[in-house]
Amino acid sequence: MSYFCDKYPVIEKKALAGGIFSITVKCPDAANAAEVGQFANILADGYTLRRPISICEIDKDQGTLRFVFEVRGKGTEVISHANVGDNLDVLGPLGNGFKVPEGKKVIVVGGGIGVPPLLGIAKQCGADCTAILGFRSYDKVILDKEFAAYGANTIVCTDDGSVGYHGVVTTPLTEELAKGNVDLVCACGPEPMIKAVVKECEDNNIPCRVSLEQRMGCGVGACVVCSCMTVRNGKEYYSRVCKDGPVFDAKEVRFDG
Amino acid sequence: MADLSVKIAGVDFKNPVIMASGAYGNGECYTDLYPISELGGISCKGMTIEPKMGNIPPRIAETPSGILNSVGLQNIGVRGFVDYYLDTLKEEGKGTVIIANVAGATLDDYIAAAEILESSNVDMIELNISCPNVKAGGATWGVTTEGAAAVTKAVRNATKKPLIVKLTPNVTSIADIAKAVEAEGADSISVINTLLGMRIDIRNRRPILHNNVGGLSGPAIFPVAVRCVWQCFNAVKIPIIGMGGISTWEDAVEMMLAGASAIQMGTAIFTDPYAPLKVTEGLAKYMDDNGIKSLSEIVGQVKPW
Structure with missing residues (x-):
C-alpha cells in the first residue's frame, strides 16, 4: 500500500441530497493504489487539520476517486465549495479497506453518511451483495439506486418510515441473516448502529468488519x-x-x- | 545551493529542520512522500521506560490556527524504540540526526531510559520535562527550576550523549528554567512544548478532549514561541532549538532571528506533509538572495527596540 499527496482537479460534482455532495477527482496514481474502504485526508483551505473522507468509488481505468460526504462543519463546507476545474489537495489513499474476498456472499450495512464507502463492495460483488441502507428520512437517502444498479439486493430503511422499511437496519439484517448463506457482513455508520450490527453478527456467528x-x-x-x-x-x-x-x-x- | 548545515552541541545537522516529537512517529509514516534523509533531524515519539497505553480518546480538537492534543505519551517503551526503529532510522536517515525524546514520572525512570540510550547509536537525547498530558511526571518536572535542574543533573550523570532539554512555556519565567538546566549540564534547549489549553462542546457541556485539557500547538502559538526563544537566548549560552507553530520558511527565519540555531516543526505537517521540505527550500533561497553563507549569521540577530 502506498499513498500520495497532491492537488488534483475536480472533474465531476453533484449535490446528492441536502448538504451531501459527490466530488470526483482525477488522481491516477492515488486511484491506482486505492482499495475499497480506504479514505483520504482532504485539505480544507484555512484549517489546520485535513478532513478524513471515505472513498466512495475507485475507477482505476479513468484514474479517478469519488468522494461522497456530508457538510458537518466549516471545514467540510469549504471542501464542498470545490467545483469542476478547481483543485482539491488530497492525501491518500489511507488506511486499510474491507478486503472482501472474491466470490463471497456479503451483506453491507450502512447508516447515513456511513453508506458511501460500502458502494465499492456492491460494485465488486454484484448480486452476491445485499445492501441494507439506513437513513433518517427520505430526503437523506443517497446512493440506493447505484447499489441496485451494481446488482445488489438493496433494502432502504428510514427512521421516520418516509421511504422503505420503517425502522432501524437491524430488523432487515436479522431477516437476511435468518435466510442463511451469508459469508461476511461489512458495516459503516453511527456507533449505536455498528454495535447493534456487531451483536447481531455475533449471535449468528457471522464474521463482521466495521469501518x-x-x-x-x-x-x-x-x-x-x-x-x-x-x-x-x-x-x-x-x-x-x-x-x-x-x-x-x-x-x-x-x-x- | 546554499549550505544549510548547522551544528548543535557538537552534532552536525545537514539542515536546520527537525521534525518535532509526537508529530512524526518514529519516522516510518511519511516515507511514501519523501525519504527521511531530506530532514535535518527527527525527534522521535516521546518514549518512557515502560510502554504506555496513552489517554482515552478523543485526543485531538481543532482550534483557531492550531490543535489541542492529549495523547498521553502512548509509546512502545525505550527498549522497543531501540530494538524496532533505531537501526532503520539511522540507515535510512543517511546522516539525519536521530533524537530520542524521553519522558518519565520519576528520576529513576529518566535515568533508566538514558542508560539504555547511552549504549545505543542514537545521536542525541531530548529530555521531555514538559508534557502536559500525563498525570505523573511530565511537566511537573519542568515547571520549577529545582525540578528541571534535578532531572537534567540525573540524566547528565547517566549519559554522555548530547543532551537537549525541552522546556514548557507554562511557567512564570522560562529564562530561569533555561538557566537552571544549563547550569546542570544541558547541551541545548528546545523551546517550546505545547501550551496548556481546553475546549468545551457547548451542546453537551463536555470538554472535547477526554483528558479535559491538552497541549495547544500550531500557528496560534508561534508568537509565544518566538518570545520564549528570545527570552532564553538572552539568558543562556547553549544553543536553542526553536519550535512552536512554525509552518513557513519565513517563520523559521523569524525564529532564528529570535535566537534559535535550528527549528522543529510538528503540527504544520498535518496541514501540509511537504511543509518541512518547503521550509528547507525557502531557507536556501533566502540565504542565496541575501548573501548569507551560514545560518549562524542570523541567529539572535533581532534588533530590539
Whole structure:
C-alpha cells in the first residue's frame, strides 16, 4: 500500500441530497493504489487539520476517486465549495479497506453518511451483495439506486418510515441473516448502529468488519490521536483508526473501551 | 545551493529542520512522500521506560490556527524504540540526526531510559520535562527550576550523549528554567512544548478532549514561541532549538532571528506533509538572495527596540 499527496482537479460534482455532495477527482496514481474502504485526508483551505473522507468509488481505468460526504462543519463546507476545474489537495489513499474476498456472499450495512464507502463492495460483488441502507428520512437517502444498479439486493430503511422499511437496519439484517448463506457482513455508520450490527453478527456467528470513525490528526499513523480500544491475543491496546483501520475485524474492537 | 548545515552541541545537522516529537512517529509514516534523509533531524515519539497505553480518546480538537492534543505519551517503551526503529532510522536517515525524546514520572525512570540510550547509536537525547498530558511526571518536572535542574543533573550523570532539554512555556519565567538546566549540564534547549489549553462542546457541556485539557500547538502559538526563544537566548549560552507553530520558511527565519540555531516543526505537517521540505527550500533561497553563507549569521540577530 502506498499513498500520495497532491492537488488534483475536480472533474465531476453533484449535490446528492441536502448538504451531501459527490466530488470526483482525477488522481491516477492515488486511484491506482486505492482499495475499497480506504479514505483520504482532504485539505480544507484555512484549517489546520485535513478532513478524513471515505472513498466512495475507485475507477482505476479513468484514474479517478469519488468522494461522497456530508457538510458537518466549516471545514467540510469549504471542501464542498470545490467545483469542476478547481483543485482539491488530497492525501491518500489511507488506511486499510474491507478486503472482501472474491466470490463471497456479503451483506453491507450502512447508516447515513456511513453508506458511501460500502458502494465499492456492491460494485465488486454484484448480486452476491445485499445492501441494507439506513437513513433518517427520505430526503437523506443517497446512493440506493447505484447499489441496485451494481446488482445488489438493496433494502432502504428510514427512521421516520418516509421511504422503505420503517425502522432501524437491524430488523432487515436479522431477516437476511435468518435466510442463511451469508459469508461476511461489512458495516459503516453511527456507533449505536455498528454495535447493534456487531451483536447481531455475533449471535449468528457471522464474521463482521466495521469501518470506524474518530477525531483524526495526521491520517498516516504518526500522531496517534485517532485511537480505538482493540484486543489482540488477549491484550488491550489503542489502535490507530487511520493506519490500523479504519476497517477492523469486529472481534478485535472493544466498543465500550 | 546554499549550505544549510548547522551544528548543535557538537552534532552536525545537514539542515536546520527537525521534525518535532509526537508529530512524526518514529519516522516510518511519511516515507511514501519523501525519504527521511531530506530532514535535518527527527525527534522521535516521546518514549518512557515502560510502554504506555496513552489517554482515552478523543485526543485531538481543532482550534483557531492550531490543535489541542492529549495523547498521553502512548509509546512502545525505550527498549522497543531501540530494538524496532533505531537501526532503520539511522540507515535510512543517511546522516539525519536521530533524537530520542524521553519522558518519565520519576528520576529513576529518566535515568533508566538514558542508560539504555547511552549504549545505543542514537545521536542525541531530548529530555521531555514538559508534557502536559500525563498525570505523573511530565511537566511537573519542568515547571520549577529545582525540578528541571534535578532531572537534567540525573540524566547528565547517566549519559554522555548530547543532551537537549525541552522546556514548557507554562511557567512564570522560562529564562530561569533555561538557566537552571544549563547550569546542570544541558547541551541545548528546545523551546517550546505545547501550551496548556481546553475546549468545551457547548451542546453537551463536555470538554472535547477526554483528558479535559491538552497541549495547544500550531500557528496560534508561534508568537509565544518566538518570545520564549528570545527570552532564553538572552539568558543562556547553549544553543536553542526553536519550535512552536512554525509552518513557513519565513517563520523559521523569524525564529532564528529570535535566537534559535535550528527549528522543529510538528503540527504544520498535518496541514501540509511537504511543509518541512518547503521550509528547507525557502531557507536556501533566502540565504542565496541575501548573501548569507551560514545560518549562524542570523541567529539572535533581532534588533530590539
